[in-house]
Amino acid sequence: MTSYQDAAQANQQVWIDLRSDTVTRPTAAMREAMANAEVGDDVYGDDPTVNELQARVAKLLGKQAGLFVASGTQSNLCALLAHCQRGDELLVGDCYHVHRYEAGGVSVLGGVMMEALATDHRGMMQPAAITKAVKPDDPHCPISRLLCLENTVSGHAHDVASIAGLAKAGRDSGLAVHLDGARLMNASVKLGVPARQLVEAVDSVSLCLSKGLGTPAGSVLVGSAEFIARARRMRKLVGGGMRQVGILAAAGLYALEHHIDRLADDHVAAHRLADQLGQIAKVTVNADLVETNMVFMQLPEGAADPLRAHLAGRGILLGTGDRTIRLVTHLDIDFLAIDQFTAEIADFFG
Ligand SMILES: Cc1ncc(COP(=O)(O)O)c(C=O)c1O
Structure with a gap:
């Protein structure tokens, strides 16, 4: 799990937080x-x-x-x-x-x-x-x-x-x-x-x-x-x-x-996330299993901790997990955040 402190150490403001849908701020x-x-x-x-x-x-x-x-x-x-x-x-x-x-x-x-x-x-x-x-x-x-x-x-x-x-x-x-x-x-x-x-x-x-x-x-x-x-x-x-x-x-x-009807937007965002991650060779996502606002991303052995540190340095927070990491879409995650996130993942895996 990365946190605001990890991002702060790298002088980064957190702007994409996919740890949970509990992280939203009141509008x-x-x-x-x-x-x-x-x-x-x-x-x-x-x-x-x-x-x-x-x-x-x-x-x-x-x-x-x-x-x-x-x-x-x-x-x-x-x-x-x-x-x-x-x-x-x-x-x-x-x-x-x-x-x-x-x-x-x-x-x-x-x-x-x-x-x-x-x-x-x-x-x-x-x-x-x-x-x-x-x-x-x-x-x-x-x-x-x-x-x-x-x-x-x-x-x-x-x-x-x-x-x-x-x-x-x-x-x-x-x-x-x-x-x-x-x-x-x-x-x-x-x-x-x-x-x-x-x-x-x-x-x-x-x-x-x-x-x-x-x-x-x-x-x-x-x-x-x-x-x-x-x-x-x-x-x-x-x-x-x-x-x-x-x-x-x-x-x-x-x-x-x-905020009830708009949950559909989070579900669309989760599908977009799964589809984009599915195109990155080193990452595995079963897009068929995405039903609402959660995506489970499978990583190669040993990649999770370096990836978390890399993303924290760019103001992006990930939850816990070693081979499997849960990503959760929510009110503060728009399409731009999804696209930026998947671009960073693609960049990390070269
Ligand atoms: C399915 C489910 N039930 C209950 C809870 C507990 O909620 P809280 O964190 O508000 O105690 C959570 C929290 O993530 C949850 O995911």
Whole structure:
């Protein structure tokens, strides 16, 4: 991973940052909406802008209620703690964020075990594997309580039938179903399906506002009113009750209005990136696997670190990885940035 410090050492301003879609800065119009937000103490439920955002996302996703939280990790954590008790287990895809990149929070804080199930190259689990993994009612076993899904998974957009098939397998075995929809709107835009249809079969959904939607922070968790009341208690427990946080919620409302349809531009940019990289001899990209805003670039052995350093010296940042590096398009990446980036890669490999 390269960082702003690496670029600064080479006296370069960062102008192309493909590490993630979390790196976007709020636009001038979003900052204006934030500055003008009406606020109140949200722990008392008094912040009108937060209340509006929660209601808007709940409606967007077809659920009764919403809860504004600081991050995607906190949203998933509050959801999992609200669904599960100590001694329960949840089933989750082996490559999903909840399992790999959230510090094991639900196990550390909630005494909840995670069983990771195999996923294919698009991040899909098999319904039969879910059924098989549910434990019998036996005191030797943890109590299988929850199934955790994700959409998109590494840029792959899972359709309504796929999500419904997985959710049905969980539900038929008595599991509740949570979906980490950090990038759910990318899936919705890609598939041309309203987000509420994509999550109809699940009980709770976490939607991130600070990824492709471009806000500085925040996620919204949605579900039944009774579930959200329990999640609100969990938010307090993890120290996530915030006060005049309508200034952040206003960015979320702005993003729902202005930054959903434009996700299609990020998808077009990702295809352009994949097509151009595919023409560079030393780089391999499977353009057929690009579905939304992520491209996975394969490099020759030993090339990643020198390439990262070379690009940082030109104000271009790359994420981690040795043979495979994830590139993510977003609000601050236009066609010029894509063309410049691929020209630099071509230059590096001579
Ligand atoms: C699929 C997915 N879920 C959850 C998260 C967690 O979001 P945050 O970084 O806001 O905690 C991420 C972050 O990248 C993610 O990619």
